[in-house]
Amino acid sequence: MGLSRHNSPMAQSLNIAITGAGIMGLSAAYALSQTGHKVTLYDPLMADGGFPADNASLMAGGMLAPYAEIEHMPAAFIEAGLEGIKIWQNITPEQIIQNGSLLIAHDEDRYILERFKQHLPPEKQTSAHTLEPQLSQKFTGSLYLKEEAHLDPAPTLSKLCEKLKALGCNFQSSTYSPHNKDYDHIIDCRGMGATQDDPDLRGVKGEILIVQNKEFSLSRPVRLMHPRYPLYIVPRADNIFMIGATNIESAGDGVSLRSGLELMSALYSLHPSFAEAQILEIKAGIRPAYPDNLPRITVKDNVISCNGLFRHGFLLAPVMAECVADYIENRHNKFIDLFWRDNNDPDHQRSEKELRSAA
Ligand SMILES: Cc1cc2nc3c(=O)[nH]c(=O)nc-3n(C[C@H](O)[C@H](O)[C@H](O)COP(=O)(O)OP(=O)(O)OC[C@H]3O[C@@H](n4cnc5c(N)ncnc54)[C@H](O)[C@@H]3O)c2cc1C
Numbered sequence: 411m412g413l414s415r416h417n418s419p420m421a422q423s424l425n426i427a428i429t430g431a432g433i434m435g436l437s438a439a440y441a442l443s444q445t446g447h448k449v450t451l452y453d454p455l456m457a458d459g460g461f462p463a464d465n466a467s468l469m470a471g472g473m474l475a476p477y478a479e480i481e482h483m484p485a486a487f488i489e490a491g492l493e494g495i496k497i498w499q500n501i502t503p504e505q506i507i508q509n510g511s512l513l514i515a516h517d518e519d520r521y522i523l524e525r526f527k528q529h530l531p532p533e534k535q536t537s538a539h540t541l542e543p544q545l546s547q548k549f550t551g552s553l554y555l556k557e558e559a560h561l562d563p564a565p566t567l568s569k570l571c572e573k574l575k576a577l578g579c580n581f582q583s584s585t586y587s588p589h590n591k592d593y594d595h596i597i598d599c600r601g602m603g604a605t606q607d608d609p610d611l612r613g614v615k616g617e618i619l620i621v622q623n624k625e626f627s628l629s630r631p632v633r634l635m636h637p638r639y640p641l642y643i644v645p646r647a648d649n650i651f652m653i654g655a656t657n658i659e660s661a662g663d664g665v666s667l668r669s670g671l672e673l674m675s676a677l678y679s680l681h682p683s684f685a686e687a688q689i690l691e692i693k694a695g696i697r698p699a700y701p702d703n704l705p706r707i708t709v710k711d712n713v714i715s716c717n718g719l720f721r722h723g724f725l726l727a728p729v730m731a732e733c734v735a736d737y738i739e740n741r742h743n744k745f746i747d748l749f750w751r752d753n754n755d756p757d758h759q760r761s762e763k764e765l766r767s768a769a
Contacts, residue, residue: 424594429586431456432467433723434716435599436570437731443577452586462567469695471644471654473631474559474725478511480529482721490729490745495559497728505566509630510556514549522635523551560631562646588713598715601698613661613696617669618654620691625683639676653677661696707749
């Protein structure tokens with residue numbers, strides 16, 4: 411990154427409103443409060459006292475997986491994703507587990523793993539199928555992505571709220587319209603709440619299953635590469651596992667019977683002990699996404715909108731938040747161009763300079 415925000419003097423303390431306390435709003439609140447700005451965070455779903463809101467962020471897998479997600483974003487985002495992991499390690503180091511992640515496939519599906527490897531630089535194409543002993547006999551083909559990390563969203567978001575309170579952030583359990591002009595800046599992080607103002611935004615449903623299986627353990631997220639039922643499984647405390655997730659072009663609620671069956675049979679194919687697992691929850695979340703599935707920072711007057719985080723809210727929100735803080739303080743951030751998108755621009759990119767002059 412360019413200048414370190416934490417070492418340089420702040421020009422002026424600004425009065426900033428943030429609408430939305432998902433991972434984007436909380437990350438922005440952290441980056442801006444830490445710099446000494448006066449931040450008020452609005453979200454009607456947030457309980458009084460600032461406990462995390464029940465939104466898409468609370469439902470996420472919490473994987474910080476820039477390489478495993480390479481089929482869903484251009485390679486230029488890998489570096490930003492690695493930066494995201496670094497920022498998380500500064501914000502809530504106790505919540506981050508950096509044991510990498512493992513991609514596996516049944517023997518008949520190994521071609522999918524081989525095809526996936528082609529997206530990665532040769533030095534990242536490492537096999538390590540013995541890393542997860544309960545899977546190593548059945549799945550001999552594997553890909554180990556050792557820089558990747560994961561976190562559990564609920565305790566991490568709670569911790570982040572605590573840190574924000576300590577930094578003096580003001581929590582308001584109510585809506586706020588970014589059209590109001592009574593703050594120096596408004597950071598619009600409403601996720602799907604912004605669809606009325608942003609016709610490009612759409613919802614992509616992700617269905618998840620949470621189970622407890624005392625006969626099984628994992629040290630890292632595992633992705634099963636499968637032609638019809640790709641699945642990931644993220645370990646949490648107490649032998650609890652989050653299994654996800656479908657990518658359905660719909661913003662409707664609820665989990666279909668078919669998706670439930672597919673998730674459960676793919677899970678059972680991973681290890682037979684899941685036959686006796688206890689189902690704790692089965693639910694769906696809506697990911698805010700733009701047509702290119704890439705997140706955007708857009709600026710209009712004093713409103714800075716950060717949205718479209720799709721499958722990568724935990725991975726990329728902290729990086730976008732630092733871009734916003736650096737932008738407000740007129741500092742260079744090498745990632746800002748990555749997030750600026752303009753549909754009228756043939757290559758969908760604008761330089762930081764143009765972004766500033768648009769403000
Ligand atoms: C099943 C599933 C699994 C996922 N797994 C991962 C993963 O492993 N790793 C990863 O990086 N990402 C993952 N994601 C993606 C990630 O969850 C999203 O990208 C992220 O939650 C988007 O965050 P957000 O803050 O933009 O939106 P949200 O979390 O939806 O938050 C938006 C908030 O804005 C509030 N709001 C709306 N209107 C207003 C208003 N007028 N005033 C004030 N507040 C308002 C809403 O109440 C809401 O709380 C997953 C998503 C799903 C659904």
